[in-house]
Every structure is written in structure tokens, then in C-alpha cells.
Amino acid sequence: MIIQHHVNDIKTATGLMRTSVFRPSQEGKYPAIIFYSEIFQQTSPITRSAQTLAGHGFVVLVPEIFHELNPLGTVLAYDDVGKDKGNADKFAKPLEDHDSDTQAMVEFVQQQTYCTGKIGVMGVCIGGHLAFRAALNNQVSGAFCLYPTDVHSNTLPCDEGNDSLTRSSDIHCPMVLVFGKQDPHVSAEGRVLIHQTLSQNECDFSWHEVNAQHAFMRDEGERYDAAIAMQMYKMAIDFFHDTLRP
Template identity: 65%
Template sequence: MMVKQEVHDIPTNTGLMRTYLYRPKEDGVFATIIFYSEIFQQTAPIARAAAILAGHGFVVLVPEVFHELNPIGTILAYDDAGKDKGNEDKFAKPLETHDSDVEALVSFARSQEFCTSQVGSMGVCIGGHLAYRAALNPDVSAAFCLYATDIHSNTLPCQVGNDSLSRTQDIQGELVMVWGKQDPHVSGEGRKLIYAKLEEADRNFTWLEVNAEHAFMRDGADRYDPALAMQMYAQAVDFFHRLLR
């Protein structure tokens, strides 16, 4: 399918959230995927990833994950300054405000005439964590999480006991968890901790560890693996088609 793009500023509890919307050009109603970026917000690789998903028959919403902390439309560069600012934002925004952002995104999607009521989430890096976190919302029935950071370490600000790992039992939908074995951001021990929690909570999940480094999905990066990225897109599309009919 060919894809068209829109831009919406969605009201949230903490201000307007610039959200980039991708959807098929043809008429119809489609399930929604909330696609969470890295700390850099909607860079060119993230926009291309969203378009790939939309071209397979989905409405894809890419929110600015740190909208409260930056001017609307902020895109951070893939350099040391951008990385420092993105990490500063990551550790400044409480997880509870990400939760209210999800509520706003679900409400927005369900108010659109071209969206069904079905919503899933997907993300890379911190976005993988936010996709996992979004699945705490019962309206999000499927989450595809790629090399999700900070779940195992509980390093993001939140109220005591409200970290994403501790809340795993509240996930009702199905998960796919994808990890790079050579990713230094989530060690083998960290992955084992998350796996054990999912097992303990008896969640419905698929676990996949691949021979790849962090950010292997980001085209143009040194660590980009095009063949593996293509496999992940195919798996994500099949996953969402199955669960978001």
C-alpha cells in the first residue's frame, strides 16, 4: 500500500504531544500501532520504519516521547550532544506520564474514522521499553519490543513499585521480546531477569535472541543489519495482523 503522512498535536496531561501519523492512502479502516522511537524522537530512520509498517495496512502513530521537555518538533541528532540530551530527558520523565500519553494516543486513535478499536505498540531501545509499558494499558493488546532498555535495571523515574518490571503481571496482551546478544545495554543477566518475570507472571510472550548489536534496526548506523531488520519487520507485521484483526 502507498502511505500518506499527517501531523497531529494531541492533548495530554502534560501538554501537547506532537504525533506523526502514517496510514495507507487507500480508503478503509485499519488497526493502530503506536510506534515508539529511540531517545532521539522521530529521526529519518524512525520515519522510514513507521512508513514500512503503515504500508502493510496499519495506522502508525509516532509520538514525541519527551514532548514536555522539548519544543514541539524537536529531533535530536545521532551524535554525542543528541545522545546526552536524550538520556537527560529519559531520566527526567516519570513513567507515569508515559502512561497518560498512552491513554491520550488510544483515545485519539479510536476517535479517527479510519481506525478500528484495535491498538498495538512497537518500539526500539527506550521505545522498546515504552512499547512494553504501553501493554500495561488493557486497550493495548499486542506489543513488539526490540532491545528494550531500562526494564531490567529499573533506572527510569517512577513511583515505588510502579516500575515496568514489577508491573509485568498487569500486561494482558501478547508480547514479542527481541534482543541482540551482543547488545551491551541489556546484559545476559538482565535478559534472564525479564524472562523470569514474564514466566513468573505467566504472560503470553515470544522470546527471541539474535546475533546482533544494539540498534541493529536503525538503517544507516554502523550496527545496522538489513537482513535481520527485514526479518523483524516481517515478524512484526504478521504478529499485528494476527492480533489486531
């Protein structure tokens, strides 16, 4: 489908959050996907991922996940300076503030005449964690989490007992989790912990481990695996067609 793009500054509990919206140009109502980025915010690879999803009949929202900590429109470079700033932001923002961001986007979607009101979430790296976290919101109908970091290690700031893995018993929508076996950010032991916890909590999830490194979806850099990325896009699109459409 041909798509269009516009920008909305959404009011959240912690300030304005610049959010890119990619959606079909054809008139109609479409389900929405909130797409959470890496620590670098809306880079060119993130934009291309959002465009790919939107072209299959979805409204895709890409929020600036660290909007409180940077000027609106900030995009960090894929270099050491950008990585250090992004990681600093990651450890500075509490999960509770990400929760209120998600709620603000849910309310935004529900107010748009071009949305059906059905909402899925997807993300990569920390964005995979934020998609996992967003599944706690009862308005979210499905979550597709690509190599989510910091879930197993409980290293993101939050109130005691409010970390994402502990809270996973409160997730009631279907989830897909995908990990690269060569990803140093989520060890084999960490993956086992996540799988065991979700199983014990009787969560509705499917699990995939692929022979890939961290950030294998990012179509810039040496870790990109085009073949596996294509498989993941198809899997995600099929998943959202199943979970977000009547």
C-alpha cells in the same frame, strides 16, 4: 499500499504531544500501531520504519516521547550532543507521564474514522520499553518490543513499585521481545531476569535473541543489520496482522 502522512498535536495530561500519523491512502478502517522511538525522537530511520509498517495496512502513530522537555518538532542528532540530551530526557520523565501519553493516543485512535479501534504498540530502545509499558493499558492488544532498555535495571523514574518489570503481572496481551546478544545495554543477566519474571507472571510472550548489537534496526550507522531487520519487520507485521485483525 500507498500511504499518506499528517501531523496531529495531541492533548495529553502534560501538554501537547506532536504525533506523526502514517496511514494507507486507500479509504477504509485500519488497525493502529503506536510506534515509540529511540531517545532521539522521530529521526529519518524512525520515519522509514513507520512508513514500512503503514504500507502493510496499519495506521502508525509516532509520538514525540519527550514532548514536555523540548519544543514541538525536536529531533536530536545521532551524535554525542544528541545522545546526552536524549539520555537526560529519559531520566527526567516519569513512567507515569508516559502512561498518560499512551492513554491520550488510545483515545485519539478511538476517535478516528479511519481506525478500527484495535491498537498494537511497538518500539526500539527506550521505545521498546515504552511499548512494554504500554501493554499495561487494557486497550492495547499486542506489543512488539525491540531491545527494550531499562526494564531489567529499573532505572527510569517512577513511583515505588510502579516500575515496568514489577508491573508485568498486569500485562494480559501477547508480547514479542527481541534482544541482540551483543547489546551492552541489556546484559545476559538482565535478559534472564526479564525472561524469568515474565515466566513467573505467566505472561503471554515470545522471546528472541539474535546475534546483533544495540540499535540493529536503525538503518544509519555501523550497527545496522539489514538481514535481521528484515526478519523483524516481517515478524512484527505478521504479529500485528494476527493480533489486530478479526
